[in-house]
């Protein structure tokens with residue numbers, strides 16, 4: 629199998645940690661800031677950070693349609709934490725400055741609630757059982773969203789209690805947490821498999 633070539637959206641947030649995790653697995657990784665950076669990639673990670681900031685930068689850098697086209701042509705997308713918010717078709721808890729509708733990619737049939745765990749539990753860690761993976765995933769949650777609704781074509785792969793925290797719809801993968809800050813690389817391997825089959 630050829631070496632997968634994937635991108636990490638590098639506008640804001642935890643993109644370096646994803647890059648290093650993917651490089652450790654032997655992938656070729658490009659930092660994506662401009663539409664042309666998507667050329668030749670098999671997948672793109674949209675990292676955690678601040679979803680309103682990343683969304684605004686996606687608009688400023690004219691990246692929204694190029695990323696949607698990239699996915700339509702077969703590219704895999706993985707949104708982690710803020711990235712999951714950007715993949716969602718519907719977001720609850722968007723700031724008032726955006727009139728309750730913040731810019732995103734509007735691709736995955738999920739509803740996400742921002743900052744869903746409240747102030748008392750701003751961040752926590754957990755070893756999650758993930759459907760289809762033999763080893764648990766060390767998940768770091770930081771001001772994390774939850775996936776409140778998963779549409780018919782969406783597979784729920786992991787929950788925290790009753791709340792959905794990892795889901796997949798074809799070549800779209802979304803998780804509430806930061807896998808790149810935890811030990812282990814099972815989800816990064818899963819994403820590379822997805823990207824390679826694209």
Ligand SMILES: NC(=O)CC[C@H](N)C(=O)O
Nearest residue numbers: 676677678679709710771
């Ligand atoms: N760690 C994160 O990515 C946090 C996401 C952030 N709370 C947001 O809503 O954008």
